[in-house]
Amino acid sequence: MADEGKTGTSEALTVPVALGERSYDIVIGKGVIEDAGRLIRASLPKSKACIITDSNVAAVHLGTLEKALRQVDITASAIVVPPGEASKSFDIFEQVIDQVIGGRYERGDVIVALGGGVVGDLSGFVAGVVRRGMRFVQIPTTLLAQVDSSVGGKTGINTRHGKNLVGVFHQPDLVLADTTVLDTLPERDFRAGYAEVVKYGLIDKADFFSWLETNWREVFAGGPARTEAIAVSCRSKAAIVARDEKETGDRALLNLGHTFGHAIEAAAGFSTKLVHGEGVAIGMVLAHDFSARLNQMSPDDADRVRAHLRAVGLPTRLSEVPGGVPDVHGFMELIAQDKKVQRGALTFILSRGIGQSFIAKDVPAEAVKSFLADELAKEFPG
Ligand code: GLY
Numbered sequence: 001m002a003d004e005g006k007t008g009t010s011e012a013l014t015v016p017v018a019l020g021e022r023s024y025d026i027v028i029g030k031g032v033i034e035d036a037g038r039l040i041r042a043s044l045p046k047s048k049a050c051i052i053t054d055s056n057v058a059a060v061h062l063g064t065l066e067k068a069l070r071q072v073d074i075t076a077s078a079i080v081v082p083p084g085e086a087s088k089s090f091d092i093f094e095q096v097i098d099q100v101i102g103g104r105y106e107r108g109d110v111i112v113a114l115g116g117g118v119v120g121d122l123s124g125f126v127a128g129v130v131r132r133g134m135r136f137v138q139i140p141t142t143l144l145a146q147v148d149s150s151v152g153g154k155t156g157i158n159t160r161h162g163k164n165l166v167g168v169f170h171q172p173d174l175v176l177a178d179t180t181v182l183d184t185l186p187e188r189d190f191r192a193g194y195a196e197v198v199k200y201g202l203i204d205k206a207d208f209f210s211w212l213e214t215n216w217r218e219v220f221a222g223g224p225a226r227t228e229a230i231a232v233s234c235r236s237k238a239a240i241v242a243r244d245e246k247e248t249g250d251r252a253l254l255n256l257g258h259t260f261g262h263a264i265e266a267a268a269g270f271s272t273k274l275v276h277g278e279g280v281a282i283g284m285v286l287a288h289d290f291s292a293r294l295n296q297m298s299p300d301d302a303d304r305v306r307a308h309l310r311a312v313g314l315p316t317r318l319s320e321v322p323g324g325v326p327d328v329h330g331f332m333e334l335i336a337q338d339k340k341v342q343r344g345a346l347t348f349i350l351s352r353g354i355g356q357s358f359i360a361k362d363v364p365a366e367a368v369k370s371f372l373a374d375e376l377a378k379e380f381p382g
Pocket of ligand 1: 148149151152154247251254255
């Protein structure tokens with residue numbers, strides 16, 4: 001079901017992100033990192049490169065990227081940060097910008113993010129603010145980063161008040177999604193990223209959701225089905241970002257499952273007990289069950305969502321959250337930290353059926369509360 005795209009490397013697909021003068025391409029395919037020098041040179045002819053990566057990714061992929069840059073005479077050096085969410089901090093941010101400025105990189109030079117969402121978000125923020133904005137290339141190495149965080153220009157770090165509270169919109173000049181690197185991902189991480197792939201089917205692509213129900217094993221196995229799923233996801237995100245870059249409207253659809261999901265992640269302490277995609281999987285099931293309860297969609301469609309996520313091995317129930325979840329009051333507190341409750345109402349992403357998500361601006365907090373109370377009673381009887 002892939003659309004035609006211009007070819008970056010042999011058998012690569014190219015998905016354009018149409019944002020006027022900030023437009024860029026996402027090149028998706030096997031071995032794209034090996035061709036990164038040529039691809040970066042083609043879009044940024046005169047730049048030196050400063051690679052930002054983490055120590056886990058550096059051990060496996062940094063050598064390949066450096067070789068690819070050397071082959072086309074791009075001068076490059078690397079900054080290696082510790083792996084994990086803790087690197088999205090003011091401390092690490094300061095250390096990194098110090099090295100970028102100390103390395104005499106100029107505005108026309110390029111920051112290359114080689115890694116998952118943490119590296120991408122941190123690097124994008126560095127690129128967005130050093131010298132009032134440097135060039136930026138994303139080379140995402142997790143499925144989640146390939147289909148979501150590397151596309152669309154959201155960058156940032158965490159503060160003690162919460163995640164992603166300091167940052168800028170800074171679009172990359174190029175995204176290189178090498179599907180081969182996903183072979184080295186732990187299966188749990190791949191599966192968690194897959195939840196975001198399913199999300200695109202649920203937002204507005206019922207055909208894609210059906211295709212995933214049939215073809216998910218091939219997507220997990222690698223090969224053309226995986227490239228296809230990533231391309232469809234990126235095309236879907238590109239279309240949403242193109243019509244609402246700064247999230248004043250439709251881009252909020254990308255938060256499907258994330259209100260419940262963030263509360264669940266927060267309950268698990270934003271730890272590896274429950275990773276982001278797993279929280280989103282449970283959150284998407286709840287969002288669809290909640291939509292059915294509000295008579296917006298048929299319970300059969302909600303069951304289909306749960307069945308597919310469960311089939312691939314993702315958690316779908318509150319009782320599967322390691323360490324348990326709070327009571328209704330605690331849950332509502334966590335939701336309120338994430339969202340403003342205005343005059344007793346919340347904005348939620350709800351659905352009228354598979355692929356028919358919509359932004360509901362006036363969901364009564366009381367309705368959320370009674371839904372959660374019933375879910376909790378069902379999941380934790382007695
Ligand atoms: N990950 C949600 C967004 O990019 O808007």
